[in-house]
Amino acid sequence: MARVRVESLRKEYDVGTVVAVDDLNLEIEDGEFVTVVGPSGCGKTTTLRMLAGLEEPTSGRIEIGDEDVTDVHAKNRDVAMVFQNYALYPHKTVFENMAFGLRMSTDLDADERERRVVETAEMMDIETLLEDKPDELSGGQKQRVALGRAIVREPDLFLFDEPLSNLDAKLRTTMRAEIQRLQDELGITAVYVTHDQHEAMTMGDRIVILNDGELQQQGAPTDVYENPTNKFVGGFIGSPSMNFIDVTVDQVSDGLQLTDTDSDFSFTLSAAYATANDAALGMDRYTLGIRPENVEIARGQPSNTISAGVDVVEPVGSDNFLHLDVGPEFIARVPSDVDLEAGETVSITFDESDIHLFDIETGAEILGRDPESQPATAP
Ligand code: ATP
DSSP, rough: OOOOOEEEEEEETTTTTEEEEEEEEEEOOTTEEEEEEETTTTSSHHHHHHHSSSSSSSEEEETTTTTTTTTTTTGGSSSEEEETOOOOOTTSSSHHHHHHHHHHHHOHHHHHHHHHHHHHHTTTOOGGGTTTTTGOOOOHHHHHHHHHHHHHOOSSSSESSSSTTOOOOOHHHHHHHHHHHHHHHOOOOOEEESSSSHHHHHOSSSSEEEEEEEEEEEOOHHHHHSSSSSSHHHSSSSSOEEEEEEEEEEEEEEEEEOOTTTTOOOOEEEEHHHHHTTTTOOOOEEEEEGGGOOEEESSSSSSSSSEEEEEEEEOOSSEEEEEEEEESSEEEEEEEEEEEEETTTEEEOOGGGGGGEETTTTBBBBEEOTTOOOOOOOO
């Protein structure tokens, strides 16, 4: 396995009118599993294809191990890629599919190739399928073969391009766990692209978030969830998404009052909070962010309650998601035994230590949750 270093990587298309990847810097440790996530078109696949050598960077540098591979052809990089559509050879058996890459990329003799293929097939639980052709396999089995074909080569770096997107939800969960088990056992260095933030959060040692070709944030999943660097990350990571409302700040006798001019929303930050965060609280307007699990039904609190109409009650088993009309839509995650119906009006509240305040213009986070407060429950 190998570490990977990406320096100032840029990819333009259409004579510079499309910047797919803009000044990307990444360092991936040996044995680290990094997930890359972001909305459609943010540059995930382009980044992966440049790491694989399938796409030539406009500028920048890629190192795998200690080697500068920026100008090295894909076939000469010790990299294995696993695709969403499996990319198996339809006329070859599972054994031949797995052995083919080994034959092309190593000088192992036939006995050694067979030993490695059988060993990997056993590890992937596909040893009974070795004589089958891909069209005899289910989607899950095909993806196991595609993974096995990558693993058998023992490459320096694994690249995964949305490998589980074609599988049903249950199989996706199984395969996620399987890939994590393999990563633990084999200590593989991997870059895993997905548009599914839940997948990115649960699988990655580190999560890299892109938007519009630009790196937004990278870090351990819980850190990114707890401390989003900007409104985009706050909204993208976490499901349901963080609630946002634009507020105006007014000094009042007992603290700072946050109000929304378009709705009845009003929330007062205590004098203690305002004093403790004095250095950060100099602006007239902010975007307030609060996660659904931090919004509560108010039970007898005298202040800081916000009246909201219940639009939809969405049961998800252990919890209910309440879609609330606060001005903008707010979602609250409440226990499933909270008995409410669409059309009712409720009072909601939240703790000031749980709010995030973002610059209303740039989206940059100005104040995060108080790290001393209870950790948020990451999805
Ligand atoms: P998705 O999740 O939809 O696959 P992505 O994050 O992987 O999206 P990319 O496929 O890397 O995004 O594309 C990034 C940007 O570059 C997009 O605006 C896309 O339209 C553009 N792009 C990608 N490939 C080309 C190409 N060959 N020619 C022109 N533009 C391209």
